[in-house]
Amino acid sequence: MLRFLLTLLLLALPLPASVAAAAEASQPADLPQTAAPAAPKTLDELKGLEEKIRRVAERVRPCTVGVSDGSGVVVSEDGYVLTVAHVAERAGRTVRITFPDGRRVEGKTLGNDHGLDAGLVKITTKGKWPFVELGHSGSLKLGQWCLAVGYPVSFDRRKLPPVRIGRLLGRSSRMLVTDCMIMGGDSGGPLCDLEGKVIGIGSRCSDAVTTNLYVPVDAFHDSWDRLAKGEDFNSLARTVAFLGVFPGEDETQASIAEVIPGSPAERAGIKPGDVIVKFDGQSLKRYADFLALLGKKKPEDKVQVQVRRGEETLDLTVTLGPREE
Amino acid sequence: MGTKFSCAAIMAAWFSLYLVAATPWTDDRPKADSEPQPGGEGAIEGEARWTVQPPAPGGDGRGDRDARQSRRGSGRWWWRDAEARQRSHPDVLAAFRPAVLPTKAATVRIMVDGQPAALGAIVEPDGQIVSKASLLEGKITCRLPDGRELQARLLGADEENDLALLKVEAQDLTPVSWRPGGVPPVGSWVATVGQQADPLAIGVVSAEPRTIPGPRRAPPRRGVLGVSLGQADTGPRIEEVVGGSAAEKAGLKVGDIVHGIDGKPLTTVQQMIEAVGSHPPGEKITLLIERDEDELRLTATLEKPQADPRRQPAPEDGWGGGPFSQRRYGFPSAMPHDTVLRPTDCGGPLVDTDGKVVGINIARALRVTSYAIPADVARKVVAELKKKAPSD
Numbered sequence: 001m002l003r004f005l006l007t008l009l010l011l012a013l014p015l016p017a018s019v020a021a022a023a024e025a026s027q028p029a030d031l032p033q034t035a036a037p038a039a040p041k042t043l044d045e046l047k048g049l050e051e052k053i054r055r056v057a058e059r060v061r062p063c064t065v066g067v068s069d070g071s072g073v074v075v076s077e078d079g080y081v082l083t084v085a086h087v088a089e090r091a092g093r094t095v096r097i098t099f100p101d102g103r104r105v106e107g108k109t110l111g112n113d114h115g116l117d118a119g120l121v122k123i124t125t126k127g128k129w130p131f132v133e134l135g136h137s138g139s140l141k142l143g144q145w146c147l148a149v150g151y152p153v154s155f156d157r158r159k160l161p162p163v164r165i166g167r168l169l170g171r172s173s174r175m176l177v178t179d180c181m182i183m184g185g186d187s188g189g190p191l192c193d194l195e196g197k198v199i200g201i202g203s204r205c206s207d208a209v210t211t212n213l214y215v216p217v218d219a220f221h222d223s224w225d226r227l228a229k230g231e232d233f234n235s236l237a238r239t240v241a242f243l244g245v246f247p248g249e250d251e252t253q254a255s256i257a258e259v260i261p262g263s264p265a266e267r268a269g270i271k272p273g274d275v276i277v278k279f280d281g282q283s284l285k286r287y288a289d290f291l292a293l294l295g296k297k298k299p300e301d302k303v304q305v306q307v308r309r310g311e312e313t314l315d316l317t318v319t320l321g322p323r324e325e
Numbered sequence: 326m327g328t329k330f331s332c333a334a335i336m337a338a339w340f341s342l343y344l345v346a347a348t349p350w351t352d353d354r355p356k357a358d359s360e361p362q363p364g365g366e367g368a369i370e371g372e373a374r375w376t377v378q379p380p381a382p383g384g385d386g387r388g389d390r391d392a393r394q395s396r397r398g399s400g401r402w403w404w405r406d407a408e409a410r411q412r413s414h415p416d417v418l419a420a421f422r423p424a425v426l427p428t429k430a431a432t433v434r435i436m437v438d439g440q441p442a443a444l445g446a447i448v449e450p451d452g453q454i455v456s457k458a459s460l461l462e463g464k465i466t467c468r469l470p471d472g473r474e475l476q477a478r479l480l481g482a483d484e485e486n487d488l489a490l491l492k493v494e495a496q497d498l499t500p501v502s503w504r505p506g507g508v509p510p511v512g513s514w515v516a517t518v519g520q521q522a523d524p525l526a527i528g529v530v531s532a533e534p535r536t537i538p539g540p541r542r543a544p545p546r547r548g549v550l551g552v553s554l555g556q557a558d559t560g561p562r563i564e565e566v567v568g569g570s571a572a573e574k575a576g577l578k579v580g581d582i583v584h585g586i587d588g589k590p591l592t593t594v595q596q597m598i599e600a601v602g603s604h605p606p607g608e609k610i611t612l613l614i615e616r617d618e619d620e621l622r623l624t625a626t627l628e629k630p631q632a633d634p635r636r637q638p639a640p641e642d643g644w645g646g647g648p649f650s651q652r653r654y655g656f657p658s659a660m661p662h663d664t665v666l667r668p669t670d671c672g673g674p675l676v677d678t679d680g681k682v683v684g685i686n687i688a689r690a691l692r693v694t695s696y697a698i699p700a701d702v703a704r705k706v707v708a709e710l711k712k713k714a715p716s717d
Binding site for chain 1: 411412416424511514529532646663694
């Protein structure tokens with residue numbers, strides 16, 4: 001069974017009470033969840049930790065760059081920059097890289113793993129760049145301390161970026177969860193261990209301040225060649241068929257409330273108020289039936305769609321699309 | 326702006342998107358019959374996008390009702406025992422006790438109209454206390470570290486830094502011990518001190534102090550009457566009375582024509598809006614009204630405005646982590662730290678691991694950031710306020 005990553009909304013609510021119960025019901029973590037190291041117990045231990053945090057901050061901040069509207073981290077002297085796919089978007093784009101000392105240089109997006117949200121960028125301006133070493137995410141221990149750096153919305157990109165402290169709360173081969181808080185603009189910024197090595201790249205968060213998700217750095221190690229070659233891969237948007245309609249309120253039929261301008265639906269002549277009665281030769285009743293049938297198609301497929309419009313029944317031919325970039 | 330979606334449920338979730346979390350679907354989830362066949366394992370392309378800019382909703386999805394149903398079926402695999410690993414676990418907070426102890430004796434809890442509103446830092450043994458000015462509208466009392474609750478009066482306020490100097494009648498209090506030589510380096514621990522042994526919250530210094538642009542004033546607090554108005558020939562006419570509003574409690578009725586407020590005549594809707602809005606919530610106004618050719622005088626106690634859901638959030642909002650301080654912009658110098666503070670825990674001291682006060686917490690600002698007015702700035706402001714304070 002495919003384990004699908006699903007976007008969920010938490011609706012600004014605090015953690016739902018059902019979380020604990022839900023956690024009991026599922027255990028798909030695919031890596032050993034190694035026990036947490038003991039938390040600091042004394043002020044001296046805190047001060048020892050503090051020394052390391054300061055050193056890592058000092059080391060990593062100058063190497064953390066602005067990439068377009070997001071962030072990134074330089075990981076080689078010749079200017080390879082790790083970021084996330086949702087910042088890089090696709091291979092071959094020219095992006096602006098902003099260093100915290102105010103230098104603005106050009107970069108080119110290389111490959112992206114759209115599935116894990118890993119993106120690679122190369123600085124194209126000639127130069128030697130300050131960089132952070134890559135670590136490995138496979139051997140991380142739950143509870144270990146880590147540091148996030150990036151450029152949250154409203155922070156000036158020409159100044160050293162703010163750091164955030166936290167601990168590794170969970171991990172799988174697909175993501176790291178920490179309470180190092182990130183928000184809009186931090187996407188692509190590094191998560192570092194206390195050795196100052198990059199272990200993850202900031203990707204997503206929920207309303208809860210303890211839910212901050214990072215791309216594990218191993219996603220870059222594992223696919224480095226494909227990323228460096230400029231390959232865009234694991235993109236569902238290109239493989240999922242798209243019609244471009246919104247459903248109506250009436251659940252008992254596949255009624256269309258809205259048609260997205262420029263979508264395959266509009267090009268085929270589907271109009272708001274239409275009710276889909278047949279899709280690809282199969283009769284259907286509910287909107288869900290339509291979605292199930294749509295899910296079996298691929299972009300560029302030509303499909304016969306029968307719609308009821310008032311008293312009329314129309315047969316239309318739709319060329320399904322992928323979602324637009 | 327691309328709208329990319331990887332499955333119907335993702336699209337559905339975006340219809341009412343506020344914030345999103347990525348959670349693996351588990352095998353015990355209700356299987357939506359609408360789930361399209363994915364073309365690759367676990368792609369999250371669409372979902373991830375919002376971290377840079379919130380996505381616009383796309384099509385083909387279903388209502389958010391379905392998204393909520395899906396949520397119920399999904400677990401957070403990482404959540405098991407995760408609390409034990411959090412940075413703010415009680416064991417971690419407890420390690421800060423020796424650093425918090427000296428300043429705990431110099432921290433007051435400030436109540437406004439009987440409600441906890443802020444913290445404050447004792448700056449003189451004779452009962453002078455610094456706190457966050459914009460939180461102190463109303464009747465102020467301070468709970469001292471020894472448990473005494475005393476009335477406080479405002480000696481002065483510095484609007485630029487949003488700091489105020491208060492005075493309680495007390496002697497021999499323990500003042501805070503300021504950190505000498507500027508703020509600690511980035512990455513240093515900071516603890517927010519309350520009136521308990523453990524810090525209220527902890528974090529690290531995120532960045533060097535900087536100017537925070539933006540409006541200094543919190544949005545003015547306008548009293549609300551709770552009516553809609555239309556323009557009649559002789560004055561504003563009440564078209565609607567909101568249930569439970571100040572207007573309803575005062576006895577205003579649809580059809581009433583308002584001729585004056587507090588003895589001042591008025592003839593237009595605009596005049597009436599201005600007259601009402603010039604009073605803060607809690608104040609009484611007397612309306613002169615015409616009803617069925619009678620003249621009546623009604624007194625209304627104005628209420629607080631409701632948050633306007635149509636207000637456009639700033640780009641830095643909408644990432645969770647709130648509630649935030651009302652006044653959180655427009656500081657000449659503020660030190661960002663990553664402590665998650667309650668807005669009512671602002672105004673008090675922030676200490677380093679040596680137990681010295683590095684600044685006064687001034688705002689819960691962003692999901693990732695709170696601000697403190699650095700010690701050197703706070704001390705200067707306090708000195709100025711002392712100079713200007715009326716002598717007893």
